[in-house]
Amino acid sequence: MESSTSKLASLVSHSLKAIARSTMAAEREIVVIGGGIIGCCSAYYLTRHPSYDPSRHKITILEATEIAGGASGKAGGLIALWAYPSNIVPLSYKLHAELAKEHNGEQRWGYRQVNCGQLVAKGRVISEKQKESGSDASSISLQKRDAAAVGKLRAAGIPSDLDWVVPDGLRAYESMSGPGETAQVHPYLFTTSIAKLAEEKGAKIVLGKATDIGQGPDGVKSVTYIDKATGESNTIPATDVVVAAGPWTRSVLPQISISATRAHSVVIRPTRPVSAYTLFTNIELPGGKAIVSPEIYARPDNTVYACGEGDRIVPLPSSTEGVQVDQSRCQDIIDAVGSISDELRLGEVITRQACYLPNVDARGGGPLIGFTGVKGLYLAAGHTCWGIQNAPGTGKLISEFVFEGAAKSAKIPTLDPQRYL
Ligand SMILES: Cc1cc2nc3c(=O)[nH]c(=O)nc-3n(C[C@H](O)[C@H](O)[C@H](O)COP(=O)(O)OP(=O)(O)OC[C@H]3O[C@@H](n4cnc5c(N)ncnc54)[C@H](O)[C@@H]3O)c2cc1C
Numbered sequence: 001m002e003s004s005t006s007k008l009a010s011l012v013s014h015s016l017k018a019i020a021r022s023t024m025a026a027e028r029e030i031v032v033i034g035g036g037i038i039g040c041c042s043a044y045y046l047t048r049h050p051s052y053d054p055s056r057h058k059i060t061i062l063e064a065t066e067i068a069g070g071a072s073g074k075a076g077g078l079i080a081l082w083a084y085p086s087n088i089v090p091l092s093y094k095l096h097a098e099l100a101k102e103h104n105g106e107q108r109w110g111y112r113q114v115n116c117g118q119l120v121a122k123g124r125v126i127s128e129k130q131k132e133s134g135s136d137a138s139s140i141s142l143q144k145r146d147a148a149a150v151g152k153l154r155a156a157g158i159p160s161d162l163d164w165v166v167p168d169g170l171r172a173y174e175s176m177s178g179p180g181e182t183a184q185v186h187p188y189l190f191t192t193s194i195a196k197l198a199e200e201k202g203a204k205i206v207l208g209k210a211t212d213i214g215q216g217p218d219g220v221k222s223v224t225y226i227d228k229a230t231g232e233s234n235t236i237p238a239t240d241v242v243v244a245a246g247p248w249t250r251s252v253l254p255q256i257s258i259s260a261t262r263a264h265s266v267v268i269r270p271t272r273p274v275s276a277y278t279l280f281t282n283i284e285l286p287g288g289k290a291i292v293s294p295e296i297y298a299r300p301d302n303t304v305y306a307c308g309e310g311d312r313i314v315p316l317p318s319s320t321e322g323v324q325v326d327q328s329r330c331q332d333i334i335d336a337v338g339s340i341s342d343e344l345r346l347g348e349v350i351t352r353q354a355c356y357l358p359n360v361d362a363r364g365g366g367p368l369i370g371f372t373g374v375k376g377l378y379l380a381a382g383h384t385c386w387g388i389q390n391a392p393g394t395g396k397l398i399s400e401f402v403f404e405g406a407a408k409s410a411k412i413p414t415l416d417p418q419r420y421l
Pocket residue numbers: 033034035036037038039062063064065066067068069070071072073074075076077078079208209210211244245246247248249251252262263264265307308319320355356357358380381382383384385386387388389390
């Protein structure tokens with residue numbers, strides 16, 4: 001009896017090993033739909049997974065317009081240990097640091113530690129004459145700080161190196177993080193670099209818009225897309241499909257409840273290099289018109305990024321190329337940040353842009369990462385305002401779902417797409 005049990009156990013073990021071997025040995029055609037930061041990080045970590053073998057595994061990033069053409073190229077780039085959701089933030093924050101170290105991210109995509117604080121201020125009125133001449137007699141330039149200006153800054157609790165906000169009207173400053181808890185990247189440079197690094201290990205970038213994910217009784221089998229250059233419809237075989245289409249996810253998976261919010265931003269070259277601060281502001285506009293909350297991020301390339309609040313006035317266009325930029329919304333951001341900083345008010349506005357944020361319309365708030373219930377079909381989308389922060393973690397987890405059948409680096413049952421289907 002004992003010997004027949006052990007024979008059976010050995011048989012089962014051999015069969016399992018054989019199945020595992022055949023799965024490992026099988027050819028895989030992995031298609032990642034979307035060349036934003038989530039799709040590019042997914043491709044990157046797929047090419048770095050220990051089971052990845054370029055002779056048997058084909059990885060394609062299928063991008064409708066251009067790599068980082070959406071929010072991933074137009075975001076602020078803040079990464080923070082205090083972001084959400086807490087089950088992937090520490091992993092992703094750590095991976096950002098590792099990527100920067102391994103690939104010289106400091107030079108390549110502006111990775112650096114940064115201060116972060118909440119600033120409350122009353123914006124100053126800037127007269128037309130002052131705008132034209134560039135001089136502002138009603139404010140005290142911090143470059144020539146006198147005792148009165150220094151006193152005002154101290155009273156508001158402003159760190160001494162945050163010397164590019166005017167003291168007039170400053171109400172309060174509160175640090176939002178300690179050392180080592182907040183960093184930043186330049187999102188466009190990060191995303192395009194990561195795509196290149198994935199390409200270097202064998203991933204292929206195809207420009208075309210996915211129109212259909214073909215399914216058979218055994219799960220996914222193909223992806224059909226319209227080629228960007230030729231306009232022709234092509235179908236490529238697929239054993240695995242990762243949908244990372246951000247706010248456009250519903251156009252390929254209508255059952256997934258992800259919506260889109262437009263947000264405007266500007267990039268300004270200040271009159272002089274400014275210290276490394278990211279600021280969440282509350283600015284009372286001159287004349288008490290309204291309180292606005294632009295986020296202001298100094299970048300290492302001597303530019304400052306600022307974004308305003310979102311809107312749902314213009315629905316999501318069919319692609320990143322159709323995004324409408326409302327110049328007056330950009331101007332509102334420029335005026336608001338200029339009302340608290342001479343360096344920004346007198347600086348050169350180099351970019352006015354808009355993009356769409358992917359929101360998960362369900363309790364929990366997303367992102368959604370993992371299996372969809374169809375064999376070989378995975379979702380990595382709905383990263384709201386923390387997609388830059390959470391992209392490396394998401395990519396790593398997707399590589400584990402594809403090659404190991406489960407998330408290994410973090411416990412993410414709350415992000416399971418099947419909970420929301
Ligand atoms: C103003 C603003 C500031 C932000 N600041 C920060 C920040 O400081 N820190 C942070 O962590 N996050 C920030 N975010 C959030 C972050 O930008 C997003 O969460 C992230 O970029 C989402 O990445 P994604 O790859 O999912 O989507 P996207 O960047 O939108 O990429 C999706 C890609 O899929 C492609 N696509 C769509 N449909 C198809 C199809 N059918 N076939 C092929 N390709 C398709 C699109 O062309 C696009 O390139 C900010 C967002 C905004 C709007």
